[in-house]
Amino acid sequence: MNETYKLIGGLVSLAVMDEEKFDTVERWFADPEIAFELTNTYRSLMTKSAAEFFGARLKGGEHLFSIHDTATGRFIGMEWVFHIDQVNRNAAVGICIGEKDFRGKGYGTDAMNLLLDYAFNALNLHSVHLWAVDSNERAINSYEKCGFSYAGRRRDAVTILGKTFDFVYMDILDREFKGKSFLKGFYND
Amino acid sequence: MKIEKLSGKKCYLTHLSGEYIPLFIRWMSDPEVTMGLNSTHQNIDRRAELDFMEFIKQNNWHYFVIVERETDNPIGAVMLFDVNQTNRTAEMGINIGEKSRWGKGFASEAIGLILEYGFGILNLHNICLKVFQFNKKAAKLYIKLGFKEMGVLREFRLANGKYYDFLMMDMLSKEYYERKYTPEAKHE
Numbered sequence: 001m002n003e004t005y006k007l008i009g010g011l012v013s014l015a016v017m018d019e020e021k022f023d024t025v026e027r028w029f030a031d032p033e034i035a036f037e038l039t040n041t042y043r044s045l046m047t048k049s050a051a052e053f054f055g056a057r058l059k060g061g062e063h064l065f066s067i068h069d070t071a072t073g074r075f076i077g078m079e080w081v082f083h084i085d086q087v088n089r090n091a092a093v094g095i096c097i098g099e100k101d102f103r104g105k106g107y108g109t110d111a112m113n114l115l116l117d118y119a120f121n122a123l124n125l126h127s128v129h130l131w132a133v134d135s136n137e138r139a140i141n142s143y144e145k146c147g148f149s150y151a152g153r154r155r156d157a158v159t160i161l162g163k164t165f166d167f168v169y170m171d172i173l174d175r176e177f178k179g180k181s182f183l184k185g186f187y188n189d
Numbered sequence: 190m191k192i193e194k195l196s197g198k199k200c201y202l203t204h205l206s207g208e209y210i211p212l213f214i215r216w217m218s219d220p221e222v223t224m225g226l227n228s229t230h231q232n233i234d235r236r237a238e239l240d241f242m243e244f245i246k247q248n249n250w251h252y253f254v255i256v257e258r259e260t261d262n263p264i265g266a267v268m269l270f271d272v273n274q275t276n277r278t279a280e281m282g283i284n285i286g287e288k289s290r291w292g293k294g295f296a297s298e299a300i301g302l303i304l305e306y307g308f309g310i311l312n313l314h315n316i317c318l319k320v321f322q323f324n325k326k327a328a329k330l331y332i333k334l335g336f337k338e339m340g341v342l343r344e345f346r347l348a349n350g351k352y353y354d355f356l357m358m359d360m361l362s363k364e365y366y367e368r369k370y371t372p373e374a375k376h377e
Contacts, residue, residue: 088345088346089347126347126352127343127345129342151343152357154359155315155359156314156315156361158276158278159277159314169340171343173343173344
């Protein structure tokens with residue numbers, strides 16, 4: 001596959017999200033398991049196509065990347081930086097590994113590490129945060145591995161099939177980013 | 190006389206209208222007012238206000254202007270945004286733009302009205318808010334009104350070379366009604 005990568009990591013590499021890939025994203029989000037993890041994003045996608053939803057985010061200045069298996073180039077997920085506040089140097093991030101064969105093997109952690117590299121070393125942010133459904137332990141463990149720490153809990157924030165779940169908030173500061181930096185390799189100081 | 194959508198003793202809430210734009214521009218031009226809103230770096234003119242009014246319509250914000258009962262003058266705004274009827278959640282925000290009305294209990298009453306609206310009319314389950322660490326009076330008021338601290342986004346705001354945390358709080362409908370129907374609460 002001839003993908004042009006923007007950030008190259010070990011297991012995964014990131015390319016700037018291309019609108020042509022939204023059809024695949026649509027397929028991922030039709031999976032109820034993925035839909036539950038994404039909660040509100042999914043609900044927006046009930047009435048809007050992925051192209052419409054994420055296309056508007058792209059136009060609105062958010063930074064969307066497609067995640068690829070470095071070995072084969074296969075498109076396995078997407079992630080994005082949003083709610084960017086350059087004045088106060090903070091933003092939120094989101095990630096989805098849509099191809100389930102690639103879950104639980106470190107691909108997501110590697111992809112988040114690249115996104116943090118981009119957020120801290122390209123966007124010069126100071127603080128990055130995210131939130132997850134508290135039952136999604138796999139995701140929360142992965143975020144902890146990247147250096148995120150627990151920031152808070154919103155009670156009963158989401159209702160799924162009659163059951164309520166909390167949202168867990170996590171944050172990471174630039175000085176807490178301990179992952180390997182792809183971008184820093186280009187500066188010899 | 191303005192249309193009274195939600196009635197309190199000292200103030201009432203009315204709907205948003207273009208007639209308040211010059212007033213909003215005055216409030217939004219005052220750094221002391223915008224400090225807590227994180228909008229000091231935005232230049233709010235008539236066009237920006239019109240865009241904002243369109244934005245809140247598109248995004249289903251429930252936005253009310255706070256009017257002082259004694260004078261019928263608008264003194265601020267209180268709102269619910271990110272209203273999610275499926276999960277029954279929303280976020281609350283308030284701004285008393287008229288500085289001469291600070292510290293007189295208007296915010297407290299206006300928040301009471303928007304909570305009554307959110308929990309009682311919109312049937313929400315969880316209402317949250319966020320406040321900057323340096324805005325100590327506001328944070329104290331939210332706790333007094335029954336909000337519970339739910340977390341802290343560290344070093345979220347940069348001002349005068351210093352980082353400040355963003356405090357997050359929330360309230361569940363059952364907590365709201367427990368307080369409301371407690372005999373002591375009525376004497377507050």
